[in-house]
Amino acid sequence: MKAAAFRYGSIIAIVAVLLLGVVGYHLRAAAEDDLPRVEFNADNISPRPIEDLTSKSVPRDYALAWQTLAQALSGNKTGLLDGYFTGLAKQDFAQRINSQIKSGLQTKYTDHGHKLEAIFYSPAGDVMELRDHVQLDMQILDGGKVIYDQPVTAQYMVIMTPGADRWLVRQIQAMNGEKP
Amino acid sequence: MRSLITTFLVFSTAISVMASEIHAPAQITAGKAITLQTSGSGDATFYLIGPAVASKSKVQAGGDIPIDSDRLEHAGRYVAILCASDGCTATNFFVSPAAANRLSFLVHPSRIPVGTSQGISAVAIVRDNFQNLVLKPEPVTFSIMAKDEKPVSAARNSENAFAWVRLTSARKEGPTKLGASIGHADEVRVVQQVAADACNLRIKASRDKHGFLIETDPVHDCSGNPVPDGTVVSFTESDSAGKTTVDVPIKRGVAKVDMPIDGRATITVASGVVTGNALEVSGGQ
Numbered sequence: 293m294k295a296a297a298f299r300y301g302s303i304i305a306i307v308a309v310l311l312l313g314v315v316g317y318h319l320r321a322a323a324e325d326d327l328p329r330v331e332f333n334a335d336n337i338s339p340r341p342i343e344d345l346t347s348k349s350v351p352r353d354y355a356l357a358w359q360t361l362a363q364a365l366s367g368n369k370t371g372l373l374d375g376y377f378t379g380l381a382k383q384d385f386a387q388r389i390n391s392q393i394k395s396g397l398q399t400k401y402t403d404h405g406h407k408l409e410a411i412f413y414s415p416a417g418d419v420m421e422l423r424d425h426v427q428l429d430m431q432i433l434d435g436g437k438v439i440y441d442q443p444v445t446a447q448y449m450v451i452m453t454p455g456a457d458r459w460l461v462r463q464i465q466a467m468n469g470e471k472p
Numbered sequence: 473m474r475s476l477i478t479t480f481l482v483f484s485t486a487i488s489v490m491a492s493e494i495h496a497p498a499q500i501t502a503g504k505a506i507t508l509q510t511s512g513s514g515d516a517t518f519y520l521i522g523p524a525v526a527s528k529s530k531v532q533a534g535g536d537i538p539i540d541s542d543r544l545e546h547a548g549r550y551v552a553i554l555c556a557s558d559g560c561t562a563t564n565f566f567v568s569p570a571a572a573n574r575l576s577f578l579v580h581p582s583r584i585p586v587g588t589s590q591g592i593s594a595v596a597i598v599r600d601n602f603q604n605l606v607l608k609p610e611p612v613t614f615s616i617m618a619k620d621e622k623p624v625s626a627a628r629n630s631e632n633a634f635a636w637v638r639l640t641s642a643r644k645e646g647p648t649k650l651g652a653s654i655g656h657a658d659e660v661r662v663v664q665q666v667a668a669d670a671c672n673l674r675i676k677a678s679r680d681k682h683g684f685l686i687e688t689d690p691v692h693d694c695s696g697n698p699v700p701d702g703t704v705v706s707f708t709e710s711d712s713a714g715k716t717t718v719d720v721p722i723k724r725g726v727a728k729v730d731m732p733i734d735g736r737a738t739i740t741v742a743s744g745v746v747t748g749n750a751l752e753v754s755g756g757q
Contacts, residue, residue, distance in 0.1 A: 339636065380603055384524035384546060395528040399521070412634045415593035416580035421634055432521055432553065434528065439519065439560045440553050449605055449632065451597070465605050466523070466548035468566040 328403040330355045334410040337420075342413055346459075350420065350452060353459040354408055358401075361385065365399040368392050378453065379462040395434075402429040408450075417454070419462075424448040492516060492533045492556040496565035502602050503570050505541040508552055508563075510534060516556035522567070523548040547604035569604035572630075575612070577652045577659035584641045585668035586695055592639040592663055596652040598630045605633040610654055617649040618642045618665075641665050645697040667697035673748030675707070675741045683732035683755055686739055688748070690725040698725050703743060711737035 332351035334342045342350075357376035364372035370386045377385060392398060404427040412421035425447050432440035451463040492512030500506055510516070512533035520527045520539065523546040531537055533556045544550075547569040553562040576597040584591050594614055598606045612635040615625035621642070628635040635652075642648060645667050651660045671694035677684045686707055691699040705727035708717045712735065720727045731739070733755030741748040 339638075387524040388522075388526055391524075392526040395519075395526055397519070397521075397526050397528065399526070411632060414578065414595045414636065415638055416578070416595075418578060418580060419595065419597075421632060423632075430551075432519065432551065434517075434519070434555075439555055440521075440551060440562050442562070442564075444549075446549060449607060451605075463603075463605065465546075465569075466566065467607065468568065 326359055328355045328358045329405040331405070331407050332410070333408070337410040337413050340413040340415050340417055342410060343417075346417075346420075350410065350422070350459050351408055354406070354422070354424075354450070354452070354461070356458075357461045358403060358406070362401040362403065364389060365392070365401065368398060376458065376460055377462075378455070378460040381461045381464050398433045398436075400431040400433065402431075404428060420452045420459070422450040422452065424450055424464075492554050492558060492561050494537075494552055494554040494561055494563050496550075496552060496563050500544065500565055500567045501570050502547045502567050502600060502604050503541050503545050506539050506544065508537040508539065510537060510554055512554075512556050512558065514557055516554050519553040519555070520550065521553070522546060522550040545602040545604075547600075547602075569606045570600035570602065571655065572598045572606040572610045573601050573655040573657055574599040574603065575652050575654055575657045575659050577661060579650050579661040579663060581663070582661075583664045583666060586641050586643055586645055586665050586693065586697055587668055588641045590638045591641050592650070593636065594639065594650050594652065594661075595634065595636040596630070596654070596659075598633045598635065598654060606630070607633055610635075613651075613653045615651040615653070617651065619644065619646040619648065643695045667699045668693040668695070670699050670703070670705075670743040670746045670748075673705070673741055673743055673746055675739065675748060675751060677739065677751050677753050680730060682730050684730070684739075684753055685728060686731055686741075686751070687728035688722075688726050688741065691722055691727065691743065699743070701725070705741060705743045707731070708740045708742070709733065709737050710740070711735060 330351040334347055353376060360372045360375050368389050370389045373382050373385050407425040409423045410420055411423055428444045430442060430444045431438055447467045449465050449467055452459045453462045495509045497506055510533050514533055516531050516533040518529050518531040518537055525543055544567050547567050550565050551562055553560055578595045580593050596612045598610050600606055609629045611627050612630055613625055613627050614637045615623050617623040642665055645665050647662050647664055649660050649662055670691045674689045675686055677686050693699055701722050703722045704719050706717055706719050707729050708715055709731055718729050720729050733753055736754050739751045
């Protein structure tokens with residue numbers, strides 16, 4: 293009797309572990325699928341040359357910033373901005389989300405990718421300026437009803453600064469498409 | 473059939489005349505009020521979505537929609553949407569930054585040894601009154617006001633809102649003010665310049681009741697600035713029994729230590745990477 297219980301218990305445990313593995317794999321794959329594609333180019337950066345590690349962490353953290361921004365604007369959750377935004381960027385997006393909540397609005401982005409070019413990296417390594425060419429589908433919803441749905445091609449000037457373990461978006465400003 | 477076509481044409485024309493539309497001015501500057509023009513008629517809902525705004529209000533289609541200056545302080549892309557009984561129509565517009573009138577000024581480090589070549593980095597970020605980045609080139613004046621010296625200034629044009637300079641610290645220790653200015657903005661930061669590493673480190677020995685008192689001359693850097701108190705000086709005694717090192721902080725400009733020495737010994741001194749002279753002493757009964 294005991295041996296049978298043990299056998300069945302073991303089978304259930306093995307199946308549970310396998311199921312958890314499959315679910316975990318799919319969740320991870322889904323999270324990676326959601327992460328916007330960022331093509332990063334630091335060929336013209338100056339005056340400080342970019343470090344190898346920084347050239348990997350900046351596009352990764354910028355993609356994560358856009359991923360969390362899309363979730364924050366869609367779900368009207370200011371708390372999601374804490375991870376990858378700071379300073380003016382965090383303040384402005386929080387203000388936008390608070391006014392979305394007040395008006396019953398939501399913004400949904402479908403991100404088609406970013407071409408991110410690093411153009412300035414301060415001599416002390418404490419601030420980086422980047423230009424982002426992005427393609428998005430933008431939907432605005434009022435009470436769940438779509439009132440605006442258009443593809444957007446935009447250019448942003450972005451200021452990022454290093455945090456404890458990641459690069460944070462400090463300011464992001466859309467440009468009119470014209471070169472300054 | 474003809475009457476059907478005529479009815480259809482009249483109906484379509486009526487719809488096209490009645491359909492709501494919304495138009496924004498071609499040039500909009502941050503912090504300036506604007507008026508959006510609409511066409512159509514009847515009750516409508518107006519939405520304004522911008523970098524830091526998402527508002528909704530009731531309007532009459534066909535009338536003008538004024539937008540206050542405080543809702544347009546953020547440069548960037550805005551969407552204006554008008555939803556009437558015939559559906560929603562939208563227009564996108566850009567708000568450009570206003571004139572440059574503010575600076576963010578980053579200076580690193582806050583403390584630096586004298587005479588460090590290109591050791592100070594000063595970065596100015598050009599902004600308008602609403603913190604928007606001003607991307608067109610603007611002249612930024614950097615100035616250095618060292619203690620007891622004439623101020624020196626240099627102009628740099630900003631590029632994509634950034635202007636920067638790299639500076640060598642002065643020969644003399646003390647606070648140096650670094651300034652950056654544009655329009656009405658004048659930002660100042662202070663960099664404390666401290667003595668560099670010790671230079672010409674020298675020790676002397678005198679007998680005392682416990683052995684020898686080993687004492688440095690007043691410790692200065694190569695520009696003659698006194699090395700700050702608390703800087704560690706290492707005294708090493710080498711004799712037939714081996715080596716003994718004592719670390720002593722500089723106090724009132726000098727570092728000193730009592731060393732009981734039996735027999736012949738060599739005393740050397742170092743501070744950081746700088747070594748000083750060596751003394752041969754002979755102690756004992």
